[in-house]
Amino acid sequence: MWIRCGKSLWHLEALRQSSKSPCLFSLFSPYSDTPHRKSKLAPLQERKMIDRFRLNAKGGDGGHGCSSFRRSRQVRRGRPDGGSGGRGGDVILECSPTVWDFSGLQHHITANRGGPGSSKNMIGTRGEDKVVYVPVGTVIHLIKGEIPSIVKNHSSTDLDPWEIPGTLVDGISESNQASTYNDPNMAAEVESLLHTGCSSDQNGGTLEILPCRKQTTQGASTNALPQLSPRNHTSKVCKKEEMEETEQMQYNVAELTEQGQRVIVAQGGEGGSGNVCTSRVPNKLKSIMPGVDKDKTIDVEVSDDDQYPRSEGLPGSESILELELKSIADVSFVGMPNAGKSTLLGAISRAKPSVGHYAFTTLRPNLGNLNFDDLSITVADVPGLIKGAHENRGLGHAFLRHIERTKVLAYVLDLASALDGRKGIPPWEQLKDLILELEYHQEGLSGRPSLIVANKVDENGAEEVYRELKRRVPGVPIFPVCAVLEEGIAELKTGLKGLVNGEISCRLSIDEMLLD
Ligand SMILES: Nc1nc2c(ncn2[C@@H]2O[C@H](COP(=O)(O)OP(=O)(O)OP(=O)(O)O)[C@@H](O)[C@H]2O)c(=O)[nH]1
Numbered sequence: 001m002w003i004r005c006g007k008s009l010w011h012l013e014a015l016r017q018s019s020k021s022p023c024l025f026s027l028f029s030p031y032s033d034t035p036h037r038k039s040k041l042a043p044l045q046e047r048k049m050i051d052r053f054r055l056n057a058k059g060g061d062g063g064h065g066c067s068s069f070r071r072s073r074q075v076r077r078g079r080p081d082g083g084s085g086g087r088g089g090d091v092i093l094e095c096s097p098t099v100w101d102f103s104g105l106q107h108h109i110t111a112n113r114g115g116p117g118s119s120k121n122m123i124g125t126r127g128e129d130k131v132v133y134v135p136v137g138t139v140i141h142l143i144k145g146e147i148p149s150i151v152k153n154h155s156s157t158d159l160d161p162w163e164i165p166g167t168l169v170d171g172i173s174e175s176n177q178a179s180t181y182n183d184p185n186m187a188a189e190v191e192s193l194l195h196t197g198c199s200s201d202q203n204g205g206t207l208e209i210l211p212c213r214k215q216t217t218q219g220a221s222t223n224a225l226p227q228l229s230p231r232n233h234t235s236k237v238c239k240k241e242e243m244e245e246t247e248q249m250q251y252n253v254a255e256l257t258e259q260g261q262r263v264i265v266a267q268g269g270e271g272g273s274g275n276v277c278t279s280r281v282p283n284k285l286k287s288i289m290p291g292v293d294k295d296k297t298i299d300v301e302v303s304d305d306d307q308y309p310r311s312e313g314l315p316g317s318e319s320i321l322e323l324e325l326k327s328i329a330d331v332s333f334v335g336m337p338n339a340g341k342s343t344l345l346g347a348i349s350r351a352k353p354s355v356g357h358y359a360f361t362t363l364r365p366n367l368g369n370l371n372f373d374d375l376s377i378t379v380a381d382v383p384g385l386i387k388g389a390h391e392n393r394g395l396g397h398a399f400l401r402h403i404e405r406t407k408v409l410a411y412v413l414d415l416a417s418a419l420d421g422r423k424g425i426p427p428w429e430q431l432k433d434l435i436l437e438l439e440y441h442q443e444g445l446s447g448r449p450s451l452i453v454a455n456k457v458d459e460n461g462a463e464e465v466y467r468e469l470k471r472r473v474p475g476v477p478i479f480p481v482c483a484v485l486e487e488g489i490a491e492l493k494t495g496l497k498g499l500v501n502g503e504i505s506c507r508l509s510i511d512e513m514l515l516d
Helices: 012-017 022-028 184-193 236-248 275-279 294-298 341-348 396-403 427-441 462-472 489-501
Strands: 002-005 008-011 052-058 091-095 108-110 130-134 138-144 149-154 206-211 250-256 262-266 318-325 331-335 366-371 376-381 408-414 450-455 478-480
Touching: 052 262, 091 138, 091 250, 108 130, 262 318, 331 341, 331 396, 331 427, 331 489, 341 366, 341 376, 341 450, 341 489, 366 489, 376 489, 396 427, 408 427, 408 489, 427 462, 450 462, 450 489, 462 478, 478 489
Parallel strands: 052 108, 091 130, 331 376, 331 408, 408 450, 450 478
Antiparallel strands: 002 008, 052 318, 091 262, 138 250, 138 318, 149 206, 149 262, 366 376
């Protein structure tokens, strides 16, 4: 059978046998009458969370200053009127509750460069900032570059009129900062002459830039040190370089914990001065300005361009950062795989996490909100922990860091795991393993206010196991629940509220538990 396709004539049998045109063949295939379609992306809950990310940020370069002289019919050799170049854009990290993890980020981000200055004293445009949205709970570790600066937003009405963003004294650009001069006396003189203004944000407000908390490797406790998850590198050289970088890493240089919080991770370069600026600066200062040739400026017998030089924009700063996500929740559900944590989160909140009768259904922490009249509590369902999780068994230690920030721990135990000949471990043993895993990850982590959720109380024989659990684990409230049927949920909610409020304070101690 022959088929006409546009101007060509195709033989059906030849098409079927041809492996080069599978899409075309699928149109005529007897096995499938649906055309080939791209499969949908897996839902968020089923995708693996990217909670560590290497970011290379570069601020935009400053625009070059302009060399120009005023010309008109009356004035043939006018004054210099070349404007300064614009400042390069910054790379800014902003905390956003709508971002879950780092999966939407690019590894290399460069902000836009500033526009060049032009004649008639026109200053170049400021390079556009690159704003990268990161999840709430992002911790920044610095591998290379400057410590990020926190940006505080002020409305322009709060400002003194003299602080209006972008204000320059005597037309001298910000690039001529005193700090760039070698001679300290001269630097002081220049500092008194030059005023470094605040930079303005796009909303007309002013950005006050504060240095972030600095904490070096030596300063951090060894337990708190995050460990890099293994990556697939082909070359050994790359691995070695990365190891060296990791050793030099400055941990926790900044944290983004509130919506709208911003840090500048790479500053834009200052714009170069136009020749209008050098015409207003005394000759002795011109000789030490960056980008201006020392020998040319003082000579009397020089051309206009040499007498009133312009300078080039400075390059933007560069930094390499390791971003790490530590979820922030009031309560964390900690339990073995299949204990029913996700089902429980669905029962106490409106969250809809994936539930499955197999281990490790949960691949990322799920968050749910528990709303009371006077309080709202965030609850995190953390992927299941197994014995040896701190040594990277199961889903590994990657998720233990999400527990670090929670106020209250709710240990979810499966009452039915060892019933009816099942090969699971009894709930008190589950509890012991969970406590040990938390302690191996960070000493004292299990000592937070805690309660126990004894789940699957609906199963045959679970009541006896619950009574045995109560006998063996004294000192903390134990809530028997059936997450599937939503039984015991109201009491659990009240218990969680009391612990978060601080009305109740109970802590688990492995020494007080009766173990075999
Ligand atoms: N009988 C009974 N089964 C339950 C109960 N709660 C949860 N299950 C079942 O236990 C299985 C595991 O539930 P999940 O909520 O996925 O458990 P999980 O702890 O989130 O598991 P991971 O994602 O592996 O950490 C599912 O088949 C649930 O239907 C309960 O109260 N009673």
